[in-house]
Amino acid sequence: MDNSSKYLHPEFETLSREGIEKLQLERLQATVRHCMNSPFYKKRFEEIGLKPEDIKTLDDVRKIPFTTKQDLRDTYPFGIASVPLRDCVRLHSSSGTTGNPTVILHTQKDLDAWADAVARCLWMVGLRPEDVFQNSSGYGMFTGGLGFQYGAERLGMLTVPAAAGNTLRQIKFIKDFGTTAVHAIPSYVTHMHDVMVEQGVEPRRDTKLRTLIIGAEPHSEEQRRRIEEMMGVKAYNSFGMSEMCGPGVGFECQEQNGLHFWEDYYIVEIVDPQTLEPVPDGEVGELVLTTLNREAMPLLRYRTRDLTRILGRTCPCGRNHVRIDRMRGRSDDMIVLRGVNIFPIQIEKILMQFPELSSNYLITLSTDRDNDNMTVEVEIADLFTDDFARLQELNVKVTAALKAEILLKPRVKLVPKGSLPVSEGKAVRVVDNRKVYQ
Amino acid sequence: MTIHQISVFVQNQTGSVITVLNVLKEAGIQIIASTIADTQEYGIYRIICSEPSRALNVLKQAGLSVQMMDVFAVELDNRPGCAAEALKVLADAGVSLNYLYSFLLGGKGILIFRTNDTEKARELMCLNRLSFLSEDKLNQLN
Numbered sequence: 130m131d132n133s134s135k136y137l138h139p140e141f142e143t144l145s146r147e148g149i150e151k152l153q154l155e156r157l158q159a160t161v162r163h164c165m166n167s168p169f170y171k172k173r174f175e176e177i178g179l180k181p182e183d184i185k186t187l188d189d190v191r192k193i194p195f196t197t198k199q200d201l202r203d204t205y206p207f208g209i210a211s212v213p214l215r216d217c218v219r220l221h222s223s224s225g226t227t228g229n230p231t232v233i234l235h236t237q238k239d240l241d242a243w244a245d246a247v248a249r250c251l252w253m254v255g256l257r258p259e260d261v262f263q264n265s266s267g268y269g270m271f272t273g274g275l276g277f278q279y280g281a282e283r284l285g286m287l288t289v290p291a292a293a294g295n296t297l298r299q300i301k302f303i304k305d306f307g308t309t310a311v312h313a314i315p316s317y318v319t320h321m322h323d324v325m326v327e328q329g330v331e332p333r334r335d336t337k338l339r340t341l342i343i344g345a346e347p348h349s350e351e352q353r354r355r356i357e358e359m360m361g362v363k364a365y366n367s368f369g370m371s372e373m374c375g376p377g378v379g380f381e382c383q384e385q386n387g388l389h390f391w392e393d394y395y396i397v398e399i400v401d402p403q404t405l406e407p408v409p410d411g412e413v414g415e416l417v418l419t420t421l422n423r424e425a426m427p428l429l430r431y432r433t434r435d436l437t438r439i440l441g442r443t444c445p446c447g448r449n450h451v452r453i454d455r456m457r458g459r460s461d462d463m464i465v466l467r468g469v470n471i472f473p474i475q476i477e478k479i480l481m482q483f484p485e486l487s488s489n490y491l492i493t494l495s496t497d498r499d500n501d502n503m504t505v506e507v508e509i510a511d512l513f514t515d516d517f518a519r520l521q522e523l524n525v526k527v528t529a530a531l532k533a534e535i536l537l538k539p540r541v542k543l544v545p546k547g548s549l550p551v552s553e554g555k556a557v558r559v560v561d562n563r564k565v566y567q
Numbered sequence: 568m569t570i571h572q573i574s575v576f577v578q579n580q581t582g583s584v585i586t587v588l589n590v591l592k593e594a595g596i597q598i599i600a601s602t603i604a605d606t607q608e609y610g611i612y613r614i615i616c617s618e619p620s621r622a623l624n625v626l627k628q629a630g631l632s633v634q635m636m637d638v639f640a641v642e643l644d645n646r647p648g649c650a651a652e653a654l655k656v657l658a659d660a661g662v663s664l665n666y667l668y669s670f671l672l673g674g675k676g677i678l679i680f681r682t683n684d685t686e687k688a689r690e691l692m693c694l695n696r697l698s699f700l701s702e703d704k705l706n707q708l709n
Contacts, residue, residue: 511627512634515574515611516665516681517604542608545576545583547630 132259135447137252137284138245141393142448149392149449154187156421157396161193164427167211169204190396190419195405195430198231201372205229210426212236217425221272221371223470233371234425240279242422246377246391247280251310253382253389253446254340254365258285261306261337265313265321266345267293267468272375273345277312280377286310293317296324303336312342312367314468315352319499322359333361342367344376345468347456347563352499353385366455372431373418379453387440387452394421397451398430399439402460410439415460416453434461464559466494466501471535473558476505479530485513485523491549492539495562503539505531508546568689568699569637571619572679575612576632579605587612587631594625599705600670600679613668615640615679617706636681639688640700643676650678656695662688672700 136142144152162181164170174180179192200209206222207214212234219235235243256262262281268274268290281288289306291299293313299321302308313321318341325332332338338360343353344367357364368388369376378395379388390397396419399408408414416433436459440452464471473492480486487508495502507527514520524541532538577583584603591598597617603610616622619635626633643649650669657664667680677700682688692699 509576509632512574512576512611512632515572515613515634515636517606517611518665520609521606543576544609545578546632548578 132257137249141391142249142253142450144393144449146442146449150187152393153396153421156393157187157190157419158184160419160421160423160427161429163211163424164429167209167427169200169209170211170429187396190398190430191407193419193429195417195432196428197432198372198434201231202229206232207234209428210234212425221375222270223371231372233374235374236424238424239374239426242394243276243374243377244279244283246374246394247276248283249391250367250377250380251280251284251286251342253380253448254342254363255383256281256284256286256310256340260286260309260340261289262286262310262312263289263291263299263302263306263308265291265293265299265311265317271468272369272371273312273468276369276375276377277342296321297328300325300328300330303338304330307337309337310340310342311338312344314346315343315348315356315364316346316467316500318343318356318360318364322356332359338362340365344368345465346501347458347465350455355499368453368456370433370435372428372433373420374423378418382444382446382448384444384446386444387454389444389448389450390453392450395419396421397439397453399437402436408438410441413438413457416456432460434459434463436460458561462559464492464494464503464561466503467537469536471503471537475534476531476539477558479534480505480507480527482530483523483527485509486527486543487546489546489549490558491560492558493560493562501563503537504542505539506542506544506549508549509543510546568639568692570615570640570679570700570702570705572636572638573614573616573619573622573626574634574636575614575626577603577610577612579607579609583610584612586629587614587626590625590629590631591616591622594621596622596625599672600668600677602668604666613666615705619702637685638679638681639692640705641678641680641692642698642700643678645671645674645676649676653678653697656691656697657682657688660687660691662691672705675700 161184216236217234218237222230222232264277266273278290291302339362341362341364343364353364365381367376368379379390381388398417399414400417401408402415413436416435416437418431419429420427435456437456438454440454442451443449462473480490487510490507493504528541575587599615601614603612623635641653662682662684665681669678
């Protein structure tokens with residue numbers, strides 16, 4: 130690798146639009162042929178009489194039916210795979226709290242391609258083998274752990290799998306190991322900075338930090354600038370999702386003007402979530418991704434449910450891979466809070482287990498000193514006690530049960546019957562006051 | 568020995584007590600004593616009133632979170648030290664109070680309270696021959 134090169138994979142990164150589209154068509158055709166090994170896709174293609182030969186142009190991708198999260202659940206665990214299980218070497222899975230978990234399988238080739246994609250992203254923001262990369266993200270099933278680990282190693286950096294939490298130790302590592310780059314969710318960076326201040330650590334003076342990778346949690350441009358200012362670094366936005374391997378799908382370049390989605394890996398579509406028809410560039414719609422070089426489990430036209438828009442298809446950095454705006458919300462009711470995906474139904478399920486509570490509740494998301502928090506207000510049914518200690522006990526129990534389910538501790542507020550707004554027809558369950566969506 | 572008290576769960580916000588009072592007013596129910604205890608987020612409005620069973624029903628129908636509780640109602644002479652004497656009986660036996668409030672009615676001091684051990688409290692107060700306000704008497708006085 131030539132350290133002075135701007136690109137890690139110039140043969141792909143600097144392709145012209147025509148070059149990208151030619152490559153995409155070849156890879157799409159190969160992917161669709163390969164998908165005929167998947168019991169799920171074979172059946173789906175036969176149902177509508179679609180044959181791999183029917184894909185003649187890139188626009189023909191629209192002949193292919195969408196794949197949804199529900200499809201992944203219905204075929205749990207291995208029903209979408211396009212290779213025999215013995216060819217797979219890794220599995221990642223969601224927690225499955227709202228039904229069957231979603232499972233993603235990888236062959237060795239998939240893991241290599243994934244590591245290459247992450248390495249390409251990290252190189253793009255200026256990281257080189259001399260850098261020390263500390264990954265302060267959860268490991269295990271959460272793809273931000275192993276995804277960045279393998280990508281950073283692929284690039285050749287000294288990589289510290291610090292994982293999430295234990296902030297004092299994180300800071301010690303940053304100082305002692307000369308960490309130059311950290312990957313973490315934005316709210317954790319803010320927390321880390323608070324602890325640094327308490328410990329008398331001034332990032333500019335006492336650390337070698339110069340790059341932060343932040344993602345997995347919605348954040349605004351304003352939050353990014355504040356993080357850059359407090360830590361004395363450049364902070365780059367990262368987009369990934371476990372269905373598409375994990376991190377490495379989209380990443381900001383040094384222009385910090387939208388995330389480049391790697392079009393040699395994915396076909397990017399933005400569609401109207403209602404009509405499912407494509408929307409013009411610049412208009413907000415749902416992000417739909419088709420994998421182009423996945424072996425174990427290609428996904429065709431996967432509906433991500435993330436709402437965003439295309440900013441452009443050229444960039445002063447020399448990469449013509451499509452630029453996507455930061456995510457602007459969801460087309461379903463999923464909440465992304467501090468890197469955790471939560472569906473209101475999970476919260477409802479827990480609240481229903483308490484006979485003392487009524488079924489009316491309201492989830493409010495708010496930003497408090499750069500930290501995103503969740504408040505769950507729930508109406509109590511008939512007053513079962515008039516003893517504050519027992520009400521407090523109930524509050525503690527509900528909080529603990531919610532934390533066990535959604536892995537975050539919400540603030541629980543008991544409110545009198547009839548005090549929460551009930552809208553016409555469908556009740557409003559989530560109010561999002563976070564800065565990012567304003 | 569015990570009388571009925573109505574407890575209403577109310578939000579810490581302007582006007583929530585008036586909602587309760589209006590329901591009782593419309594039902595023609597007379598409040599004899601009431602008190603609010605609050606936390607940062609919510610309060611419990613405790614009420615001694617005429618016709619507590621009917622009060623419970625009308626408040627429930629109004630959609631409020633409400634409960635009828637049995638509370639001790641000790642009747643004391645209206646002179647300094649009486650309350651201390653009465654409560655010492657409980658404290659000496661290790662029974663503690665969850666809450667307490669008091670008011671004057673017909674020249675007598677009335678002490679309303681709940682303890683952490685209702686049965687033991689009942690026994691102690693019988694042994695010590697404390698005098699109690701009955702619901703009948705409460706309604707007569709009214």
